[in-house]
Amino acid sequence: MDRITALRLHEMMLLTRVTEERLVLLYRQGATLGSVYRSLGQEATACATALALGPEDVIAPLIRNLGSMLVRGVTPEEMFLQYLGRATGPTGGREHNNHFGSIERGLIAPTSMLGALIPVMAGVALTFKQKGEARVAMTWIGDGGSSTGAFYEGLNFAVVQNLPLIVVGESNGYAYSTPPTKQMKGRLAERNLGAFTMEVDGNDAAAVFDAASEARARCLRGEGPxxxxxxxxxxxxxxxxxxxxxxxxxxxxxxxAKDPLSRFEAWMAEKGWPVEANLRPRLESEVSAMADRALAAPWPDSASLTQGVYAAPPRQEAR
Ligand SMILES: Cc1ncc(C[n+]2csc(CCOP(=O)(O)OP(=O)(O)O)c2C)c(N)n1
Known part of the structure; x- marks a missing residue:
């Protein structure tokens, strides 16, 4: 990783943390429409993997991967508008948390149904292969989500079709309150169905970036998921x-003690690559201004309730 990439990775991880911290405050003020999902401690697995991709690649994050969306150009302000359910947010108040996509930024919307994005992204990767395009698809899955049928169907399809798909497995200790030992035998890495498998320290951002870069290179060489x-x-x-x-x-x-952000800062210091001295206060102040703008944004008009929810407005039954 070169210095410019390292600086960007550091900023993205810090921006993720600062954005989530502000979201927590908004949640405690009762301003968000629902709970707030943190990726504290997992910023490297979201940011370093997404940063290893090219702009032509496509990602489908999960709830723990807000950082990957920031890497793709989503702004904290969009995230606040979405969490606050405002009319000017990405889904105009129809959805909350990070459940929105942006096709022009190569971002497929997260879905709640765990595992469902694996077959979706296998399909995206299939089109890349069929069209002969040098692009890869990436999605994430937790240890709990890997127990779903969709995970197995999607990964198996990608393996037998030799598709350019990267599935990032986040082995993060708990699925809700369930430890992995209560829902799987062995390790997450063993659920690979024949896909080339790499295991990395997810709190070592530089190592995650290198592994994701290698994974992408394999996919682009046609070596499968x-x-x-x-x-x-x-x-x-x-x-x-x-x-x-x-x-x-x-x-x-x-x-x-293994916090990915402080570890990466120490790694950069060792390299002699200092980070901007007042980066945190600067990001906090920018993010705070964005949160304030989102709080002042309008609510959706109730007359628009059914718009953007169904593909076409529902048929009005005669009563
Ligand atoms: C198919 C399906 N089953 C159950 C749920 C409810 N659910 C949401 S998150 C979650 C736990 C997810 O754990 P894991 O995949 O390990 O991810 P983590 O939250 O640890 O990042 C569950 C069971 C769901 N969203 N989808």
Whole structure:
């Protein structure tokens, strides 16, 4: 990784953290339409993987991958408007959290149904292969999500069709309150169905970037899908409403010492690549202004309730 890429990766990880911190405040003020989902401790698995792609590649994130959306050019302001359900947000108040896409930015909207994005992205990768385009598709899955049928169907299809698909497995300790040992035998990496598999320290952003770059190069060489498993830890509950009381405090402390952001800062310092001294306050102030603008944004008009929800407005039954 060169210095410019490292600086961008650092800024994206920090921007993810600052944006989520502000979202938490908005949640505590009762301003968000629902809970807030953190990726604390997992910023590297979202940002470093997405940053290893080219602009022509396509991603489909999950709830824990807000950072990958920022890498693709989504602004914190769009994220605030969405979480606040405002008319000028990406879905005009129809959806909340990070559930929105942006085809022009190569971003397929996250869906709640875990595993469902694997066959979707296998389909995207299939079109790249059929058209002979040098592009890859990437999506993410947690250890819990890997227990779904859709995960197996999608990954199996990608393997037998030799598709340019990267599935980033986030082995992060808990699925809601369920530890992996209660829903799988063995390790996440073993659920690869024959896909080329890489295992990496998910809290080492430089290592994640290198692994994702290698995965992309394999896909572009026509060597089929890659299952890139990142060993990491979910440092917050499933969402802000979950106080994570089922997680051992010492375990959390041991993972806090491996925080991906501070580790990456130490790595950059070792390289002699200093980060901007007042980067955090600058990002905080920019993000704060965006949150304020989102709070002042209009609500959707109730007359538009059915618009943008159905493909066509529902038929009005005569009563
Ligand atoms: C098919 C399906 N089953 C159940 C759920 C409800 N659900 C949402 S998140 C979650 C846990 C996900 O755990 P994991 O995949 O490990 O991801 P993490 O939250 O740890 O990042 C569950 C069961 C869902 N969204 N989709």
């Amino acid at each position: 890659v299952f890139l498993v990142c060993e990491t830890f979910r440092m917050k509950g499933h969402a802000e409403h979950d106080d994570q009381r089922y997680v051992d405090h010492e375990l959390l402390e041991s993972w806090a």
